[in-house]
Amino acid sequence: MALFELGDVSIEVDEDGFMQEPENWNEAVAAALGSTEGVDDLTDDHWKVVNYLRDYYLQFGVAPMIRKLCKQTGFQLKEIYELFPSGPAKGACKVAGLPKPTGCV
Amino acid sequence: MKEPQSVKDIAKNSGEPLARIEALEQIPLPPPFDKIDEEPPFAQLTDEEREKFVVLDDTIAVNIVKPESKEEEDRLVKGFLSGLEKLMTVEDNWTFLQPFEMSMEHCAHCQTCSDACPIYEESGENELYRPMYRSEILRRIYFKYVKKASTKVHGDIDLNWEVVARLIELSYRCNLCRRCAQTCPIGVDNALLSREIRKIASMEMGIVPKELHADGSVLQLKVGSSTGMTPLVVKDNIEFIDEDTAERTGIEIETPWDVQGADILLIHNAGEIMAWPENPGAFATVFEAAGLSWTLSSEIVAYDGINYGVWYDDVQFARVAVKHASAARDLGVKKIVLGECGHAHKALTVIADKILTGDLNIPRESSMVTLRDIIRSGKLKLDPSRNDFPVTLHDPCNLVRLMGIVSPQREILEAILPPGRFREMTPHGVENYCCGGGSGFAIMSGHNFSDWRHRLTGRKKFRQILEAFQDEPMDIEHPKYLCAPCSNCKGQIRDIIAYYDAWEKAGIYYGGLVELIVNAMVDVQPGFIDWEWH
Numbered sequence: 001m002a003l004f005e006l007g008d009v010s011i012e013v014d015e016d017g018f019m020q021e022p023e024n025w026n027e028a029v030a031a032a033l034g035s036t037e038g039v040d041d042l043t044d045d046h047w048k049v050v051n052y053l054r055d056y057y058l059q060f061g062v063a064p065m066i067r068k069l070c071k072q073t074g075f076q077l078k079e080i081y082e083l084f085p086s087g088p089a090k091g092a093c094k095v096a097g098l099p100k101p102t103g104c105v
Numbered sequence: 106m107k108e109p110q111s112v113k114d115i116a117k118n119s120g121e122p123l124a125r126i127e128a129l130e131q132i133p134l135p136p137p138f139d140k141i142d143e144e145p146p147f148a149q150l151t152d153e154e155r156e157k158f159v160v161l162d163d164t165i166a167v168n169i170v171k172p173e174s175k176e177e178e179d180r181l182v183k184g185f186l187s188g189l190e191k192l193m194t195v196e197d198n199w200t201f202l203q204p205f206e207m208s209m210e211h212c213a214h215c216q217t218c219s220d221a222c223p224i225y226e227e228s229g230e231n232e233l234y235r236p237m238y239r240s241e242i243l244r245r246i247y248f249k250y251v252k253k254a255s256t257k258v259h260g261d262i263d264l265n266w267e268v269v270a271r272l273i274e275l276s277y278r279c280n281l282c283r284r285c286a287q288t289c290p291i292g293v294d295n296a297l298l299s300r301e302i303r304k305i306a307s308m309e310m311g312i313v314p315k316e317l318h319a320d321g322s323v324l325q326l327k328v329g330s331s332t333g334m335t336p337l338v339v340k341d342n343i344e345f346i347d348e349d350t351a352e353r354t355g356i357e358i359e360t361p362w363d364v365q366g367a368d369i370l371l372i373h374n375a376g377e378i379m380a381w382p383e384n385p386g387a388f389a390t391v392f393e394a395a396g397l398s399w400t401l402s403s404e405i406v407a408y409d410g411i412n413y414g415v416w417y418d419d420v421q422f423a424r425v426a427v428k429h430a431s432a433a434r435d436l437g438v439k440k441i442v443l444g445e446c447g448h449a450h451k452a453l454t455v456i457a458d459k460i461l462t463g464d465l466n467i468p469r470e471s472s473m474v475t476l477r478d479i480i481r482s483g484k485l486k487l488d489p490s491r492n493d494f495p496v497t498l499h500d501p502c503n504l505v506r507l508m509g510i511v512s513p514q515r516e517i518l519e520a521i522l523p524p525g526r527f528r529e530m531t532p533h534g535v536e537n538y539c540c541g542g543g544s545g546f547a548i549m550s551g552h553n554f555s556d557w558r559h560r561l562t563g564r565k566k567f568r569q570i571l572e573a574f575q576d577e578p579m580d581i582e583h584p585k586y587l588c589a590p591c592s593n594c595k596g597q598i599r600d601i602i603a604y605y606d607a608w609e610k611a612g613i614y615y616g617g618l619v620e621l622i623v624n625a626m627v628d629v630q631p632g633f634i635d636w637e638w639h
Binding site: 014015016060061062063065066067068071077078100101102103104105 | 168316320321324325328330331332333334335337338341342345346349374375376377378379380382409411446547548550551552592593596637638
């Protein structure tokens with residue numbers, strides 16, 4: 001575990017920079033985490049992805065399937081990569097404050 | 106390149122890594138990646154990381170925090186010796202006592218194993234990665250400190266906390282592919298010794314990478330899957346996959362759950378459901394088209410075929426294996442069929458033989474064989490011309506070397522590909538090379554570990570893949586299919602293709618075997634394989 005600090009944001013993250021305490025997530029945290037994943041400005045499209053991930057995670061305790069994310073948000077996978085250059089799992093999930101995906105994924 | 110000069114160097118308390126790789130000195134890859142100075146950057150550990158954790162070489166897998174007191178140092182040494190002693194008793198080592206003892210007592214130091222190891226080869230033959238380097242340290246500790254035998258006969262070594270900590274890290278520099286064991290003239294299994302070092306660390310000392318334990322087998326036993334999917338979530342996801350697959354194929358499917366008395370319990374690696382949904386979708390399409398009586402189980406653990414204990418811990422291994430078998434027994438199925446997951450094959454069909462007795466001893470079968478039998482039955486109408494692109498096959502170590510399953514997957518490919526499109530890698534079959542993700546590496550990515558595995562453990566396989574396609578134009582205009590019937594292998598292959606940008610630059614795409622079958626089915630809409638890179 002390490003402390004990640006940017007501006008007013010101060011959170012515990014793992015070796016890959018994922019939040020350790022997802023309940024401490026807020027919009028400022030999302031913006032700060034975005035800056036570590038090549039997302040300088042969170043647009044409405046970013047929020048659409050982030051909010052879907054966040055809602056799904058809070059409901060089911062796990063990240064959604066990537067294909068489900070695409071279908072539910074209406075974005076193609078390559079568009080998700082354009083929004084989050086490091087991809088849906090490493091990029092979008094991190095910004096949404098989800099812990100790092102586990103298992104053989 | 107920096108490398109240890111002798112076995113005894115592992116005890117030297119310098120605070121410096123024992124070995125370093127110079128990326129620019131590595132043997133260049135085949136085209137179009139043959140410019141060594143144009144390869145992607147190999148991220149280095151930061152000073153902060155080196156300060157905090159035990160450092161063996163260029164990376165960190167286990168996160169062993171440096172001890173801060175003499176007591177902590179002593180605890181490492183005592184714990185290790187106590188665990189090592191237990192490995193020599195049948196009560197504590199009911200899994201591997203015989204091959205472990207044999208491998209400890211009988212190495213002739215002939216070095217035949219060194220030539221077989223892809224990590225040693227791709228490291229530029231760095232002594233640290235020589236298979237016997239690790240084994241010899243373990244043997245000397247055993248003979249001197251446990252057996253109290255003559256150091257004149259067995260070699261001398263000092264024992265301190267750094268030896269123990271570095272040896273544990275070093276056990277996570279081996280894919281457990283067992284090419285070394287295969288080539289050894291007297292059957293010494295260096296990979297087993299790596300695995301047993303991991304076992305001491307986990308079972309006696311509580312030291313284990315979190316991806317394998319806390320986020321792996323512990324999570325699987327707690328919620329049902331190492332992916333975090335509960336029974337509710339997995340059913341919801343499979344329902345989504347059924348609908349998604351039907352849209353792609355034009356054939357409605359409804360995956361059966363918990364069917365009492367079905368012939369087959371199919372167990373997927375749950376990673377397929379999360380990350381490669383076309384694979385379980387293709388299985389359902391083929392099984393339904395063939396008219397099989399089959400089911401999935403929504404019992405906790407039984408819908409995820411993974412068993413990470415096979416890499417590091419016998420008790421975690423046994424807990425998961427018994428859950429798999431119990432679900433099959435309770436459903437009254439005739440056999441368990443394992444999806445495209447090599448480690449699940451190793452765990453449930455081979456190693457679990459030690460514990461699945463009585464009514465838990467349910468027949469277990471590889472899906473390679475099930476799918477081959479379906480093809481032979483003639484129940485699927487196939488049009489090989491739909492698979493009119495170059496294809497090569499990656500052999501997962503546990504299917505070929507461990508179990509000898511070599512011809513079924515090839516017989517399938519023969520039936521579903523047009524003539525002249527398939528090409529073998531060199532070597533292949535039982536002499537294959539590991540994908541580089543074996544033994545847990547594919548899911549480990551802390552610090553710079555991903556870069557390390559791409560540069561060391563996965564490089565030989567990537568070299569083979571590129572060589573297999575050298576007769577084709579190496580660009581995205583000419584898509585090529587790397588068939589890898591194993592979830593773990595697919596994870597590693599996906600990562601290394603992304604690292605080298607090999608889809609954009611060489612047109613190399615990857616996927617499983619069952620997807621290729623569906624792609625050739627006449628009753629399915631053309632284009633099941635969509636070549637969408639992810």
